[in-house]
Amino acid sequence: MGDIDYRARLADLVEPGEQVLAVAKAEIAQGVLPPDPPQTEQEGLSGAVSGGGGACGALLNLLSPLLSFPAGDKIVDRVTHGVAGRGAAGSSASTLQYARRPVPPATTLDDTILAVTDQRLLVCASGPVKLWSSRADDERAAAGTRVVWSVPRAAVADVRVGWHRLNPKRLRLEFTDGSWLAFTVPIAEPGQPLREIASAFAAG
Incomplete structure (x- = not known):
């Protein structure tokens, strides 16, 4: 799978006049996550297990x-x-993690893309990606990117990158409702995109 550049596609997805400041491909960290949103917020969800x-x-x-x-x-x-997020059912962290959960039967892979604009935090899903991809495959994955969750910048209380156990590249998003959720990149990949996400919030 190639290193897909999602910035151009994100520029097409934001509102007119909205500026994309930072973009990072990341995954929700492994660990204990916030509970799912209430049943009324889950379209087509079957009964709770x-x-x-x-x-x-x-x-x-x-x-x-x-x-x-x-x-x-x-x-x-x-x-x-360990713990990868906390928050009540229906909190920002709860709805965010639910928005990126694969819908069964999950038969394809997609990337999770975080983006900070001058107005919002966006969480996006790419089009289907392949482990061994061509340039055309990567272009299709980028073209299929869509926004699956977003909040105004004012809903984000703090963003920081730091160590968690043996991983020095864990991004923690804290929201004004008291919930939080962590994102990581594979240990072999650089953490600079995550630091750029944090810096985009610190600068504005």
Whole structure:
């Protein structure tokens, strides 16, 4: 998969006169995440899965990833990755993470793109991407990019990049409703785009 340049496409997606200040490809960090939004905010969502499993569920999840127990998932996530976000159901962090959850059956991959403009924070999804892509594949992925979530800049309380366990490149978005969500890039990729996201907020 190539290093796709999404900036030109984002310039087409923003409102007239809105200026794109920083763009970064990132993924929601692994770990315990905020709960999903309330049922009324989830179009077409089936009934909630009941919890259960506890310590036994966590052990089974470690032994066989194909067995899934919600409570066990959370224990494994907390132990192996820590906390990747907090907030009430329906908070900014809750709705953001839900907006980027793959809709089953997920048969394609797409990139998550963060963008800061002079007016908003945008979270976008690219068109389908391929592991081994041609220039034409990358152009199609960029052309298919769409905004899936956004908030005014005023809804963002703080943005910073720092260490989390062994990862020195974790972006933490804190919102004025008290919720927060973390994003990362693969350890082999540079953290400069994440720092540019933070700098764009600090400058404005």
